[in-house]
């Protein structure tokens with residue numbers, strides 16, 4: 001089954017075209033890494049899925065339901081605010097700089113949305129949160145505030161918080177880019193764990209070795225376009241695209 | 253000594269007015285500040301303009317002039333109020349205007365990432381504001397809020413000008429009657445004690461919010 005399908009999406013910031021006629025899809029259980037130079041539109045693409053950015057053209061479907069339709073497609077669909085919200089809830093988002101709620105403890109961060117959005121009971125939410133905390137190895141940090149955590153720990157909590165809503169798809173926007181090098185590993189380990197479970201995931205990353213290791217497919221973006229995509233062996237060892245070759249040459 | 257005790261009693265009678273005006277102003281102007289701040293950052297342009305006009309007007313003219321206008325001016329137009337009602341009305345509006353700007357600043361200082369995280373977790377705008385943004389904004393506005401709370405202690409003395417028998421006016425009466433300025437000293441002690449309590453209360457609240465960074 002197709003979990004997300006973006007068809008011909010375009011996005012401008014004023015006169016700057018950031019996404020140019022992007023077609024993208026991901027099927028159930030697939031792990032896709034998105035790589036590319038800075039400013040190529042990787043974050044913007046993820047943010048459009050989550051409706052943190054609006055698009056000017058194209059459609060976005062989540063699990064077969066169109067949740068965004070703009071430009072020439074706008075009149076073909078009527079989408080209620082509730083449908084949009086339901087679409088958003090199917091996707092969990094992990095940000096580069098965590099965005100934990102500083103005034104809530106680790107546990108409160110995780111149970112907030114399950115309780116007030118999914119209307120779970122507190123006991124249910126806490127039980128699930130503790131399982132997730134255990135899973136990311138931070139159960140002992142249950143009652144501390146985010147300011148008392150290291151970057152790597154914050155990001156693991158952010159992942160647990162997103163998972164608490166049982167999303168069908170996880171989106172990661174450079175989850176390790178604001179971490180000290182020695183903390184990157186603990187976060188990648190958690191993500192790798194999820195990948196092994198065959199969760200559907202899109203990971204924007206600059207960690208090439210990691211992308212190669214966990215992905216089923218790698219997407220290379222440059223200047224708002226997807227220039228090349230395919231299995232990691234192909235993309236990393238034998239890219240067709242010249243820009244991709246230069247990009248990899250710079251990094252590796 | 254008897255003289256001091258006597259005039260102290262008289263001056264302290266004025267504290268009823270001073271204290272009740274203070275409490276009423278705080279209770280009503282803070283919600284006005286929060287609601288006004290939310291309106292001022294909303295997407296409703298007309299509402300934003302109305303609130304901007306309100307804060308511009310009330311912060312841009314002297315509080316004493318506003319008092320005169322409400323008490324004497326509105327009376328002429330048929331809005332009769334007692335001097336105490338006029339004082340409360342004016343102070344609530346005036347302090348509300350300052351609090352709108354303080355809370356707006358506090359709310360806007362909250363990182364965009366907080367809204368984005370809340371959105372991705374499915375929170376509605378209202379839930380995001382009430383559960384995520386405003387609780388954090390309150391912590392940030394405590395220092396300016398406590399400044400205003402201290403200023404308000406002293407601003408209450410302005411109501412003496414519309415014949416309200418507050419601490420300052422009573423002290424002044426004693427001084428003109430007895431040609432003895434110790435009444436002023438007593439009034440000063442009253443205000444100092446009052447501001448000390450206010451500072452203490454705000455320190456308590458700030459400590460309460462000190463649980464996170």
Ligand SMILES: Nc1ncnc2c1ncn2[C@@H]1O[C@H](COP(=O)(O)OP(=O)(O)OP(=O)(O)O)[C@@H](O)[C@H]1O
Nearest residue numbers: 013016018036037038039040041042043044045174
């Ligand atoms: N809110 C915004 N307003 C204006 N321009 C923006 C905005 N957000 C992003 N851009 C621009 O859009 C382009 C794509 O940005 P985006 O963040 O998607 O790139 P990216 O591929 O994620 O880069 P990086 O690897 O540095 O994170 C950049 O040129 C950026 O400057």
Ligand SMILES: [Mg+2]
Nearest residue numbers: 042043044174
């Ligand atoms: Mg980015």
